Amino acid sequence: MTWEVVIGLETHAQLQTKSKIFSGASTAFGAEPNRQACAVDIALPGVLPVLNREAVVCAIKFGLAIGAEIAPRSIFARKNYFYPDLPKGYQISQFEIPVVSGGGLTITVGAGETAYEKFVHLTRAHLEEDAGKSLHEDFHGKTGIDLNRAGTPLLEIVTEPDMCSSTEAVAYAKALHSLVTWIGICDGNMQEGSFRCDANVSVRRPGAPLGTRREIKNLNSFRFLQQAIDYEIQWQINEIEEGRKIQQATVLFDPDTGETRSMRSKEDAHDYRYFPDPDLLPLEIKADWIAEVKAGLPELPQAMQARFQSDYGLSAYDAATLAVTRSSAQFFEETVNVAGKENAKACANWVMGELAARLNRDEKDISASPIAAAQLAGMVKRIADGTLSSKLAKEVFEALWSGEGQDADAIIEARGLKQVSDASAIEPIIDEVLAANPKSVEEFRAGKDKAFNALVGQIMKATKGKANPQQVNELLKRKLS
């Protein structure tokens, strides 16, 4: 019997502000424990929160980027619970009226023939503060508290239960990750916890009402997200098929075992006693503030993808691949600007192919690419005008990568890689090769096409790869006919 899977995601994106959401302490990662926690962050008696406007700007940017409604007046509320890394005994969050409501994200699921697009609706996104960290490792029988992270601004982004598989959930998470880094509100560093997902998963029979959900907390890699959801789906199906009922619960994913385990059931769920924080005024966002933020917003990935298709004639897949990050899209566009629109497809192929592979191998981001966009463009131009063969282009690429020349022209010149397209220069070499390989000539004449390729290979070898392969083909055909 078939099962339908229903998934909704809640993502916590740490906002890239210099200081914390309600205090002036720095948000930089990696400082000595408790060195970036001021009086407000450690909740001394008498201290008060003051909202960081930059965090609000991030929320507005996000709302604009997903076509959501930005509340003209939203409320900060206190979420009350005791935990040692929650200094005030409450978290300042937004409850009844979030700053961002609605909107959504178009995601591409899968690749190639079976790829499809889907629109994931967002319920809301709200501003809140992060908690500190409890450190259990270094303290025997005790817990250490590091409050450096306490008060770091977060945008909690909540989807509708629109996703039907772990693949869709991962596609959404990647699209969201790409968007928040694109608009510069989050550094997207998942290892440092800047972008982490909670997945709400339930299963049901097709057409049946929604099943009971379990929430998998704090998934900080796309791989874990996929594994955790897949495990959870199978677990829930097994439970039901064996006649048990799913209990609403919060669960944790253990990457070592690949399993999820229950952290707390609905019965011990907290009553957070939310109420409006009397220390903070309602957050008022006027239209002119939104307009000001909008003016500073970069072109968004989807608009850019559409433009890449219409302006440069790229496929949807190529456009999406190039626009996976803003730096990649910018690199591509700079390359095209130098190489010319007519070479856009070639530029795309180099950026997505050789360059991406090389960057990947050296674990470098495209923004730190040793080859500048203009350098790559110079090379693409030489391939296009026939100066450089595709084969030798790889050598030029390598030389550029290791900084062995200012530009493609200099490398071609220095290494004598200029393609030979002059028939009078190629013909004598063909004659020599034919004379030296009578057996291949005979085989070709007997109908073996392979022999032709072998001859081409010999000619290319004799010209050190510099002969224009197309021309070699034509000349050889003529000679053998």
Place this chain on the structure above:
Amino acid sequence: MINASLKELAAALAEKKISSVELTTLFLDRIEQHNPNLNAFVTVDRARALAAAHAADQKVGAERTALTGIPLAHKDIFCAEGWRTTCGSKMLGNFTSPYDAHVVEQMNAAGMVTLGKCNMDEFAMGSSNETSFFGTVRNPWDTACVPGGSSGGSAAAIAARLAPAATGTDTGGSIRQPAALCGLTGIKPTYGVVSRYGMIAFASSLDQGGPMAKSAEDCALLLNAMAGFDPRDSTSLERPAEDYCRDLDKPLAGLRIGLPKEFFGAGMDDGVRVVVEAALAEYRKLGAITVEVSLPNSGLSVPAYYVIAPAEASSNLSRFDGVRYGHRAADYGDLNDMYAKSRAEGFGDEVKRRILIGAYVLSHGYYDAYYLKAQKIRRLIAADFSTAFKDCDVIMGPTAPSVAFKFGEKSADPVQMYLSDIYTIAVNLAGLPGMSIPCGFDRDLPVGLQLIGPWFGEAQMLNVAHRYQQATDWHRRMPAAFAG
């Protein structure tokens, strides 16, 4: 000298008739002599006070303000750098603040000399100063009586002339009621006029700091230093600076005094009524006219307050968990046990009662019926005042239903205790400025007259109080036992 006004003290200091060190020593000696009897101070630091006095004496010319060199006591709810700051609780018995509250900063900047920190009801929850972990404070007018609360230590200190002035805070009457019970003048400004930064929160939407002293003129001078925008408090109001002394001497001819009929019904002691009526007669003599007004929802103010204030308090006091500072139980098992024991040991009964009430009214399924409803009542109460101020310039009535009561008289019955603030609470709910000024005696104990102004009506209210004090001398009376 001990009964001198701040203006007189400032003049004596300016004319070098006395130095700040001498003046400070005078009050420190009085504290040493009388505090064991009154328990008005929790912490006194002679060396620090004298150092500050010495520094004040060095100031010349433009460095000096109207308050330079004058000693002051702080309610122990204000964080002061290097001072133990207890908020009247065992929970903070070991807490030394690493920073200054805005109010403390302002008073230091004005050159005032901190004598010490005054006793108070634990976390400002109380109307008699009987909930302090550091013991009850005695009323200088009758040491068998309470001084009122929660700023009872500040009130007793000034009444016994152990300090010329003090800071207080008022969440439901905590400046006005002890001022009334100790024969003093105290003002709770409009919500947002005095920064709450560094003032340990009880109920954030109601708490407001303010001065307590012997006269309206003293209070106006102190408020000049205390008030002002502070970006560290989001509820602090960004308004141009005001001189609260500017209207002190304006004549009262034509002043319309609103008398809410709800404040003059049953519940007020007859002795208090007689004294308040006499004060109103005095005002009429000064040219004011009295008109009846109505605050139809004022009967709901105590129940609404006892939902909103505990709700906010239950959350505000969550930070006292024994993790980072403050009391932690000596022996505990797991984390929850540490929380439970530390808080059970660190908080007194009244604080626990309010945390329980607060957590209850905010809990799932009760929020709408209690908290939201109370917020609606709060808006109705504010609207009542707006309506009343169409017909009058200032509202008057008793500050408290009775004079100072005996220790233990009301502490067994929380509701009786809560009713001591029946006339003051509505003012906090509406965010209005309110004052109490001494206006006579009932059974040899002071009676307070409450003045309530419209939002930002402090200057006019101080004027109304000051003219009365020029015509009467209730505010200059001292308890005989402490007059020498």
